[in-house]
Amino acid sequence: RRDPSLDALAQRFTEGRASLAEDQRNIERLAALLRAGGALTTDAPSARVLRALADAGVFHAGGVLVGTHSFIVLGNLLGVRWDTSLRTQDVDIAADTTLDIAVPSAHADLPSALDSLQMGFLPVPGLDPESPTTSFKVRGQGLRVDLLTPSARTQSRPVRLPRLAAAAQPLRFLDYLIESPIRAAVVNETRLAKIARDLSLGKYLLLGKGEDLTRGREKSSILSSSLEALLASIYLDAGFKKAFRVISRLFALPLEVAEKESFYQDYKTKLQELSQEALRATPRYVLAKQCGPAHARVFGVKVQIQGKTAGAGAGRSKKEAEQRAAMRTIQILYQSLKEKNG
Structure with missing residues (x-):
């Protein structure tokens, strides 16, 4: 049986997820520009x-x-x-x-x-x-x-x-x-190094003999710094619009992956907020079982709140199983709270 309040909640969740995905894309692009600018x-x-x-x-x-x-x-x-x-x-x-x-x-x-x-x-x-x-x-x-x-x-x-x-x-x-902390973002070199590897940028680096012998062409710090230098040179040579166009193309796939990751994080974050607000407790995820061959493994996860199993889910990875378990637990908790509040 459909319930208007739950429908409204689901609609807000969908709109919030879309807004979060857009924010994530903007943050990724801003981080790329920061790296290119020497952050x-x-x-x-x-x-x-x-x-x-x-x-x-x-x-x-x-x-x-x-x-x-x-x-x-x-x-x-x-x-x-x-x-x-x-x-x-x-x-x-x-x-x-x-x-x-x-x-x-x-x-x-x-x-x-x-x-x-x-x-x-x-x-x-x-x-x-x-x-x-x-x-x-x-x-x-x-x-x-x-x-x-x-x-x-x-x-x-x-x-x-x-x-x-x-x-x-x-x-x-x-x-x-720590009297007056400020909100700020940490700029991570991981995605930059991965993009550099996808471009095989390491092959074109001029390194010292010692660095070359220690596999410097594969080091994340060197690759990320090299890509930063490449993007900065594009900016200096061709201007902001061209540099932004190159950055957008290079980061298209990582942004798509980040959007999917942020989708999966929604349920766990929402469950934690709901559980702490309603039950004053933090959810705990327990691997209950795993089955299937190595190339097609299926994981089963239980969510425990206050020592009791509150929900369960399965997926092709532990992360996916945890998110599905969180989603199911949210549904159960909302139904329980609805019945409790009449």
Whole structure:
């Protein structure tokens, strides 16, 4: 039986998805222009971590990016190119122990977000075995996530932040740094490097002998920088319109892929918002089964909320299965809330 309120909700969702897709395309084009104009980019592994934290709601729940990555973002906002030797792979997230009452239901599971990346993040044990960890690191690599929080004068032990499901290391005077955070975007080099590979740009690079022997023609940092230089030379030689036309053609397929990815993210994001608002809980996705041959694998995923299975879905990938499970769970929750509210 059709319901006008649910029809209206579905219509708003469809319109919102179309608006989101258009925003995504504009952001991708703007990011391409920023790269062509010499904006500082973030390395692919760090950008992947930041994307996962953002999708998990860490920044919505009061997390603030600080450290060298925020310094790169600030440089792009100011139109300044800092010394690239300042870069590290440390992802530093700061959060206050209190949260504005305007967002009382904001929660995020930071450890689960890192675990979902399957990059090998492990908690770093502290000097005191009884204290909770405040850092997560990929063994054998420089990639690391540290959590920080403002400190009182005598406070030195890690402080638990329930809304992030993690603990943070107190740091004096940090409250001054995060008092007025600003919204900004991280420019990622991943897609730029992929486009350079599709163009076989590496074959045409003049590299030093040492860089050539260490497979420099395949390095994302070199490929992305080379494509930036190519796009910038087109802009300087032919002007903005020609450069924009080239960028639009090069990014047509990545934009189409990004649009599909943003479509799949809608259900998980919407479920998280709905679950936190209605149930004060964060959904958890559990792989229930997988079957079929390797080339045609089917995955089954269950959504658990407050320890109970709330919905399930299947797909050709774990991501697709999670999104379908989220979509089904949203339908179930809306029906349950409708019956509860009469």
